[in-house]
Amino acid sequence: MRAGLAIAAVVIGGYGTAFSIGQAVVSVNPTLAHRLVPYDGRTTAVYAASLTGPEASAxxxxxxxxxxxxxxxxxxxxxxxxxxLGLDAMIEGRKAIARQYFTYAQILSRRDFKTQLWAIENAVGRGDVRGALDQYDIALRTTARGGELFFPILASANATPEVRAGLIHKLVTRPPWGEGFINYLAGSGLDARPAAALFMGLRRAGVVISPVAQADVIEALINGGFTEDAWAYYASLHPGVDRGHSRDPHFAANTDQPTPFDWVAVxxxxxxxxxxxxxxxxxxxASVSGAMLRQVQLxxxxxxxxxxxxxxxxxxxxxxxYWTLICGSTGRELDRVDVPNSATGSGRFVGGFKVPANCPVQVLTLxxxxxxxxxxxxxxxxxxxxVPAR
Known part of the structure; x- marks a missing residue:
């Protein structure tokens, strides 16, 4: 009896050890893991997945x-x-079978990457924008590299008004990936006008956009040549602001993330x-020269x-x-105003500039x-x- 118990303990111990090793190596070497524990369904599943894909043979x-x-x-x-099974059916054009397997996979878990990709494509194929964004939401919540994978797609799709409306609807719920996406979009290098439109819509819905994102989108609009859009967005942040003169004459704004229309320390x-x-x-x-402070003007x-x-x-x-006013489109200096020593005239100085008609954007620089x-x-x-000369 004791011998039988001892043998049983060895067998059970060996079974447990093989299972533990199999689970440990399944993501690194699914073939070895399957050999160690061929009876484990999840290990067999990972091994099966490693054999297939769009490039796999029939x-x-x-x-x-x-x-x-x-x-x-x-x-x-x-x-x-x-x-x-769903992926292979989809590759082979068996759409109904693919749907059955992926639907079952969704019931089991919303963390399977292939299933989420299928769910996104399925919603897109049906023209269901809200449904697709729901699936993106799930994927971004459950995929470690979700932002890296999906932010570029969503940023590009934001140019479509219907998608942008859906994104606003989704971002208003403040998903955990929302702020990251907003910051990504502001600095994405894409046409900044759809990003600005999204931010305006979100702000109207009560969503706070970070100062970093707002400064980035305004700068992107200016760099893209959309200065009127940039000013419209800036003016929405500062009601009553007048483009006919510089802003913040007493340096009271105190912002860590200035836009180009604010004073920017160099x-x-x-x-x-x-x-x-x-x-x-x-x-x-000593012996160093260059810009110290600037503000974009319109x-x-x-x-x-x-x-x-x-x-x-x-x-x-x-x-x-000295202060200089530079034409933003050509880089041509319009004029200079020298600053005297502070002991001269009690530190006060005055000068003038003339802005020609062919210079819609200017940069005031110290x-x-x-x-x-x-x-x-x-x-x-x-x-x-x-200010305008009187």
Missing amino acids: AARAQADALASRALRQDPTAVVAAST NTDGISTSIQGGAVDFTVP LPPGAYRLSGHSLGIVQEAEALP IARPSEATGGLSGQFDTVEL
């Missing part, structure tokens, strides 16, 4: 189907077996610029007056900073000239404003 698919059928007999909940080549506490501070190392043709107030600027005349002073150039502006 003989390989037949073997995969036989194994998948065996897997379902071994374990009726082996979802991979059901989706394998920090390159050793130049350090920051906007805080109602002023812009800048520090430039000024109508005409004459404009630039005025402002500086603090702490002490330089030789040839090293003083430029540092190279300084030979040991400490380089430093200072502060607490007021800068560009």
Whole structure:
């Protein structure tokens, strides 16, 4: 009796060990896993799935189907077996059979990737936009690389008004992938107009769009040449804003994600610029020159007056900073306004620009000239404003 128990323990122990090893290697080597545990339905299903696909031969698919059928007999909940049979049927044009197997697979689990792809294609084939987006939603919730796989497809499809309406309907429910998709769309490099339309629709529905995404979509619109759309979106964020003059004259916006229509601090080549506490501070190392601050304008043709107030600027005349207005379409400089030392005129300065009719977009930029002073150039502006000349 004791010997019998000992032998039984060895047999049961060996069975358990083989099963554990088989489960451990099934995703790495499904063939070996099946050899170790040929009685396990889920392992058989994975082995069957490894033999088939669009490039597999008819003989390989037949073997995969036989194994998948065996897997379902071994374990009726082996979802991979059901989706394998569905995939092979779809490849061979047996659509009704494919539907049966994939529908069964969906009943078993919504985490099987092949099944979700079929469900998406099935809904698309029926022209069911909402149904397709429901399936994308499930796939994005259950697939580890869902964003990488599906965001490009959804971003491209967003150009279709019907799809965009469905996306708004879905994103209003705040799915876990929603913010990631919104940020992806804003920086996708696609035509930014559909993205802006989506964001406007979401905002009307009460969905908060991140400052990063809003700044990205406005910049993308400008870079794409859609400056009127960019301004319309910006104006929707800032009711009452006037394109006839610069914005935020006292540097009070205090945003970490400025759009091109806001003051944008430039920090390159050793130049350090920051906007805080109602002023812009800048520090430039000796002998370094370049842009320190900029703001995109959409000024109508005409004459404009630039005025402002500086603090702490002490330089030789040839090293003083200046403001320039550049035509955005050609890069042509329209004019310059030199900034005097802050001790001159109590730090106040004034100058003018003329905007021609063939320059619809301009960039107001603060430029540092190279300084030979040991400490380089430093200072502060607490007021800068560009307005129509009276």
